[in-house]
Amino acid sequence: MEPLIKTEGLYRYFAGFCAVRDVSFELQRGEVLGFLGPNGAGKSTTMRILSGALAPSGGQVRLDGIDLLERPIEAKASLGYLPENPPLYRDLTVDEYLRFCARLRRVPRSRRAKALQQAKRRCGLEGSGRRLIGNLSKGYQQRVGIAQAIIHEPKLVILDEPTNGLDPNQIREIRGLIRELTETQGIILSTHILPEVQAVCDRVLILHAGRLVFSERLENLRQHHRSDLLIQTGNPLEPAALGELPGVRRASPLGDNRFRLQLDDDADPGVIAEYAVEKGWRLHELCPEQQGLEQIFTRLTTTESIQ
Amino acid sequence: MIASIAGNELRRLFLSPLAWSLLAVMQLLLGWLFLVQIETFLELQPRLAALENPPGITELVAMPLFDSAAVILMLLVPLLSMGLFSREFLNGTFSLLLTSPVSMTSLVVGKYLALLATLAIMLLLVALMPLSLLLGGSLDLGTLSAGLLGLALTLAAYGAVGLFLSSLSRQPAIAAIGSYGVLLLLWIINLAGSGRGSALFGQLAISSHFHRLLSGLVVSSDLFYFALLIVTCLILTIRRLDTLRSDG
Numbered sequence: 001m002e003p004l005i006k007t008e009g010l011y012r013y014f015a016g017f018c019a020v021r022d023v024s025f026e027l028q029r030g031e032v033l034g035f036l037g038p039n040g041a042g043k044s045t046t047m048r049i050l051s052g053a054l055a056p057s058g059g060q061v062r063l064d065g066i067d068l069l070e071r072p073i074e075a076k077a078s079l080g081y082l083p084e085n086p087p088l089y090r091d092l093t094v095d096e097y098l099r100f101c102a103r104l105r106r107v108p109r110s111r112r113a114k115a116l117q118q119a120k121r122r123c124g125l126e127g128s129g130r131r132l133i134g135n136l137s138k139g140y141q142q143r144v145g146i147a148q149a150i151i152h153e154p155k156l157v158i159l160d161e162p163t164n165g166l167d168p169n170q171i172r173e174i175r176g177l178i179r180e181l182t183e184t185q186g187i188i189l190s191t192h193i194l195p196e197v198q199a200v201c202d203r204v205l206i207l208h209a210g211r212l213v214f215s216e217r218l219e220n221l222r223q224h225h226r227s228d229l230l231i232q233t234g235n236p237l238e239p240a241a242l243g244e245l246p247g248v249r250r251a252s253p254l255g256d257n258r259f260r261l262q263l264d265d266d267a268d269p270g271v272i273a274e275y276a277v278e279k280g281w282r283l284h285e286l287c288p289e290q291q292g293l294e295q296i297f298t299r300l301t302t303t304e305s306i307q
Numbered sequence: 308m309i310a311s312i313a314g315n316e317l318r319r320l321f322l323s324p325l326a327w328s329l330l331a332v333m334q335l336l337l338g339w340l341f342l343v344q345i346e347t348f349l350e351l352q353p354r355l356a357a358l359e360n361p362p363g364i365t366e367l368v369a370m371p372l373f374d375s376a377a378v379i380l381m382l383l384v385p386l387l388s389m390g391l392f393s394r395e396f397l398n399g400t401f402s403l404l405l406t407s408p409v410s411m412t413s414l415v416v417g418k419y420l421a422l423l424a425t426l427a428i429m430l431l432l433v434a435l436m437p438l439s440l441l442l443g444g445s446l447d448l449g450t451l452s453a454g455l456l457g458l459a460l461t462l463a464a465y466g467a468v469g470l471f472l473s474s475l476s477r478q479p480a481i482a483a484i485g486s487y488g489v490l491l492l493l494w495i496i497n498l499a500g501s502g503r504g505s506a507l508f509g510q511l512a513i514s515s516h517f518h519r520l521l522s523g524l525v526v527s528s529d530l531f532y533f534a535l536l537i538v539t540c541l542i543l544t545i546r547r548l549d550t551l552r553s554d555g
Contacts, residue, residue: 053405055553076408087403089315091322103311104407148403 002065004029004156004186005050010059012045012210019045020056021210027203029155032182034201034218035190038301042210043190044084047160050188051081064155077106080154084161086145090134094125094144097133098151105152119151123177139170146177150185157181158188163196175200194293204293208301221292229261229269230254234282241279245272258285308409312417316391317424325390326425329383333376334432340375341436344368365447365454369437370521373454376433377461377517381494384462385486387425388469389479391418392548396477405552411545419470419541426462433458450523457520460533464513465490467540474547 003026012020020042027033037043048054050061052068052075061068066075089097098119102112120126123143128136133144142162149157162178163171178200181187191197197204198218206214231242234257242251242259247267251259261272269286276283320326348367355361395401404414434455440446465486472485490513497512499505509515513536516529 048402051402051406053402053552073408073410076406079406081402081406083399083402085399087398087400089319089400090398091319096318100311100315101403101407104308104404104409106308106408 001029002062003027004031004064005188006062007050008060010046010049010061011057012042012049012054013057019210020049023059023207023210023212025205025212025215027156027186027188029186030182031203032178032187032189032201034197034204035188035207036192036194036197036204036297037190037207038192041207041301043207044160045210046207047081047158047188047190048083051079051083051158052076053081053083077152078155080105080149080152080157082145082149082157082159082162084164086141087148088133088141088144091132093130093132094120094136094147095129097144098147101148102151105154107152115151115153119147122150122180123147124173139166139173142166142170142174143177146174150181154185156186156188160190161192162189163191163193171196194297198293206297206300213300214296218293221296228288229263229272230258230285230287231261231272231276231283232256232258232285233276234284235280237281245275247271309413309417309420312404312409312414313420313424316418316421320387320421320425326387329387330429330432333379333383333429336379337372337376337433337436341368341372344371363447364440364444365437365450368440369446369451370454372437373433373458373521374518377458377514378494380429380462381465381490382487383429384426384465385469385472385483385490388422388466388486389473389483391422391470392474392544393476393479393482397479411548415470415541415544415548419466422466422470423463426466427459430455430459430462447523453523453525454521456525457517457529460520460530461513461517464533464536464540467537468493471540471544471547474544474551 005027007026008024010020010023011018023042023046025033035043035046045054049056050063050068052072055069061075063075064078066078068075089100092100095116098116099112102115107115120129123146125140125143125147128140133141136144142165146159146162149159159178163174166174175196178187178189182200189197189201201218203217204214204221205212236257237259239251239253239259242248242261245251245261247264248261249264250262252262253259263269269288273283273286276286345368348364351367392401395404437446437451468489469482469486472489473479473482475485476482493511493513495512495514497505497509497515499508510532516532519526519529
């Protein structure tokens with residue numbers, strides 16, 4: 001089956017400065033793709049290219065098998081886009097605005113009322129239809145922005161930093177909404193908040209200085225790092241004693257009675273816990289190391305920036 | 308699609324107080340001028356009766372009114388057109404239009420039609436004043452309609468220039484100032500000398516074509532001039548937006 005989005009060798013120059021360099025990737029249906037990168041890495045530029053708002057200097061984008069550059073109008077019909085700043089007409093009411101968006105996205109007249117109701121329901125805007133967009137809070141404006149992107153039930157939704165500037169409750173709600181959307185749509189999400197990617201994405205792309213430096217499914221990432229375990233005990237220990245534990249390859253001290261254990265692939269952390277209790281080490285903490293993505297991100301986006 | 312874009316534009320034009328206040332100011336100024344023209348006509352009337360082939364009320368009231376309307380609206384139309392694109396750039400709403408399945412042509416034509424609809428309301432308000440004279444007198448309807456056609460085409464040309472200038476800048480004020488510059492230049496460009504080149508300047512000026520229509524003469528070359536000016540501006544706008552997409 002044709003991937004939902006397929007890009008090949010995207011380049012984009014701004015007055016001689018290369019903002020995006022040779023970016024190629026694919027997105028399958030029902031997948032959530034997380035775009036990560038420090039500020040200025042080319043995330044927004046890439047997303048603007050994918051949404052058709054900006055023409056690439058070179059390369060190809062195919063949306064659902066249709067070339068975005070050759071047949072832009074057809075390709076854009078299967079696309080919903082929320083830019084960094086939601087494109088809202090502040091002097092319209094929510095209903096007026098969403099109705100205009102539905103017409104703009106060629107929702108047939110007979111389905112417009114239903115599409116409006118559904119988009120408002122999904123984004124929690126049922127009670128706000130007659131309010132002026134300019135008078136809504138930032139969180140609600142962001143919801144209207146998302147409603148605008150999904151009103152025509154596009155196959156692909158592109159969200160550029162959708163939780164930017166929201167409070168923690170709103171962020172949780174927006175993430176819930178994104179998870180709900182994944183049941184029916186493919187989603188590309190850009191952010192620089194790492195836990196957000198871990199919370200909602202299936203696949204991660206890391207951009208740095210315009211280049212795609214990392215592309216991996218999140219579940220593979222978890223597997224890679226399942227083998228690291230943090231342990232803290234009440235009684236002082238020698239690393240050698242930890243080395244005796246079943247399945248432990250190496251133990252490195254972190255100070256304050258904490259150690260990082262590198263395990264064999266088939267090791268069972270449960271056995272280690274039992275062993276520690278038996279020995280009377282007074283186990284305080286035993287947890288898998290959670291910082292896989294963060295480590296990768298830091299390594300890829302700081303060391304290479306000097307080049 | 309064009310209708311949706313035009314409808315949305317028109318709605319937003321009239322949701323803001325801008326269009327309403329422009330209409331009010333226009334009506335106040337032109338109403339005053341209309342009354343002044345009538346008074347002058349009434350003073351002149353006894354002397355006109357002595358003439359063999361006296362100019363009528365159409366020539367002495369309606370046409371000067373249309374002439375002043377063209378100048379006053381040159382100052383008002385850019386204020387109406389300045390936001391058409393520049394405000395979309397400024398608010399970031401342009402990306403909504405850009406990522407929708409809409410061609411640049413329907414976008415530009417839709418916006419222009421919304422502007423034309425507003426200008427048509429202005430034209431109607433202007434036309435109603437001389438037409439009200441039908442209650443107590445008679446008008447030369449042929450000359451009057453030629454004059455109205457001239458005013459309509461002039462307004463449409465102002466709008467097209469304003470639309471193009473609006474696509475050039477993110478700042479509405481700069482779009483308005485630019486439109487003033489271009490329109491005033493096109494209005495006075497025929498003042499240049501009387502040498503060999505001045506015939507060309509006469510052809511370029513909006514005012515020379517407009518004044519011929521005001522005198523009751525409908526010449527196809529004048530109609531062609533306005534059509535050419537409008538279509539050129541629209542095509543330039545479409546080209547400009549396409550470049551914007553490729554240049555960022």
